[in-house]
Amino acid sequence: MTDNERFFAAYNFLKGKGHIRTYADLAEVLGIDKAELNDLKNEKQKVSIDNLRSFIKTYPEISLNWLVLEEGSIEIKKNNIPTFNVKTELLILQKEKIEELEKEIIELKIHPKNRDSI
Known part of the structure; x- marks a missing residue:
């Protein structure tokens, strides 16, 4: 074959x-x-x-x-079957990125003058 x-x-x-x-x-x-x-x-x-x-x-x-x-x-x-699940890993990475972006948004709201440096 x-x-x-x-x-x-x-x-x-x-x-x-x-x-x-x-x-x-x-x-x-x-x-x-x-x-x-x-x-x-x-x-x-x-x-x-x-x-x-x-x-x-x-x-x-x-x-x-x-x-x-x-x-x-x-x-x-x-x-x-390996327990690694691609979809689960992707969801975890997306969640981490969302949390990182949410922190950045909060920081920009607190210090609006720093917007140009980001």
């Missing part, structure tokens, strides 16, 4: 489990358009590291070893 065939086998596996619905959904996950996805499907382009990275970040239950090396099982059992 080629790299691209394994990649789309993983897509079909996830689709069968109801985790993804359409090729358009997959293209969105990968950050590419449907024409590029079609090129991957027809093997006009090879699956890239960026494609794999986006795919695994979104679907950590798929084994990277299986996708890249065709070793082991396609699915990682739930108790072996």
Whole structure:
């Protein structure tokens, strides 16, 4: 099985489990358009590291070893899935940035003459 065939086998596996619905959904996950996805499907382009990275970040239950090396099982059992959650990390970073900006707003209200220096 080629790299691209394994990649789309993983897509079909996830689709069968109801985790993804359409090729358009997959293209969105990968950050590419449907024409590029079609090129991957027809093997006009090879699956890239960026494609794999986006795919695994979104679907950590798929084994990277299986996708890249065709070793082991396609699915990682739930108790072996890394606990790192990209969305949670993003929310934490956004919250920290909001708090930082709120402090800056308060500082500007207290010391309005400092506006030009910021």
